[in-house]
Amino acid sequence: MKQPTRNPAKGAGRTATEPRPPRPAGAVTARTRLSDRWHSWLGHHREMAAEALRRFFATPLASLMTAVMIAIALALPATLQLGMGNFQRAVAGWDGQPQLSVFLHRDARATAVERFTEALRDDAAVADVTYISPEQALAEFQQASGLGEALAGLGANPLPAVLLVRPAAVAEPQLQALAARLRDSALTDSVVLDMAWVQRLARLTELAQRISLGLGLLLALGVILVVVNTIRLHIENRRDEILVVKLVGGTDAFVRRPFLYSGLWYGLCGGLLAWLLVAVGVALLSGPVAGLAASYGSGYALQGPGLTYLLGLGGGAALLGLCGAWVAVARHLRAVEPR
Structure with missing residues (x-):
């Protein structure tokens, strides 16, 4: 039987003991530094905040109506709390205070x-x-x-x-x-x-404070419900976009982020409008109150909402809007899943 011939060119230049060259490794895994992840996370937050603000002003009438509803709900307890502060100032400066x-x-x-x-x-x-x-x-x-x-x-x-x-x-x-x-x-x-009227005044003040606190909690819940309903509509309007993002691997946090910023902007604008409503109300009442105080020989004047009130209402309303958006996203975003 004839033996198969061996091609001398094949394997030329390589001895029997020489190792074979390594094969190509294929896909290479890249490692991302922690600082790059941090900058990417911050950049996405900035982008989503700006996008949520653009969407807020893209529908000015609907956004304004939602913000006004939030403002009215917040202005009521804020006005009551400011009125309690002015009442305590008036009592402190009254000549009939306890002696x-x-x-x-x-x-x-x-x-x-x-x-x-x-x-x-x-x-x-x-x-x-x-x-x-x-x-x-x-x-x-x-x-x-x-x-x-x-x-x-x-x-x-x-x-x-x-x-x-x-x-x-x-x-x-x-x-x-x-x-x-x-x-x-x-x-x-x-x-x-004589402690009788002092005790009555203390009880009335305590009653008014508790009423203010209860009203504030109820209206804060109302603000959260308004934001929940608004963000739910946003989720339904962007259902197709959410499905595409999830299909390409977007995480829940990635999808959730723009809606959270939308709730924050709604709350912040509502808080600023609430402060404006309270300030306008105090300005309208300052004249009559000053005239009434002057008729009693007093220089008392109403104290309006200052910078502390502005920061408190704005920050508190933004926090309520963020909470409402979180509740809406946690409840309705689960129903939007690719099949």
Whole structure:
């Protein structure tokens, strides 16, 4: 049998012990640095925020209506809270605020009483001190009671000197602490503090604060529901786009991001409009309130929403919009899956 011939050119230049050349490896796996991932993540956030803002202004009428609904819902508790602050300022500056009547000993020396009065005026817990001498107290009592002739027959003045102390704070704990310190003085015979109306005022203030808190929570829930419904419509309008993104490997976070920024922009614009509504309302009421205060001889003026209110309403509304968008995306985005 004839042996097969061997081609001498085949394998020429390579000995039996020489290793074969390595085969091509095919696809190569590339590693991305952490800094590149971070910059890519930030860049996508900036791009989605700008895109959401462009979509917001692409439909100005619908976006404005949603923002106005959010603004009205936020303006109501904000107005109530601002009104409570102005009411507390008005009560703090009212001449009828609580006073402590400090009755001094009849045998107290005038110099000691004068030093005691000056010390009270320098006290940070005291707003004002008025000294009423026994003669002034008797004259006021005669005029108020109508017993001038009967009191004129008394041999001596039975009324002591009185210090009318107006405290700097109207809260009940501070008033009780100040009254206790005045009773401990050697010159003091007794201290009278009428706490009835102070307690009523504290209870009314507490009631108004709780009503404001409850109303604020209910309307905050309303804001979230408005944003949820709006973002749901956005998801339905972009269903085909979401399907394509998921088909090419887009993650849920990638798909979710533009809708979260849409909710944030809706909330932020609604918060700014709410601040504007409150500011306009205060401007309209400032004139009548100032005229009413002037008729009572007071220089009281309404305090409008400042920069703190602007930041609070804007930031709080943006957070509510973000929460509403998150709820809408978590609920409705699961239904949009490629098959």
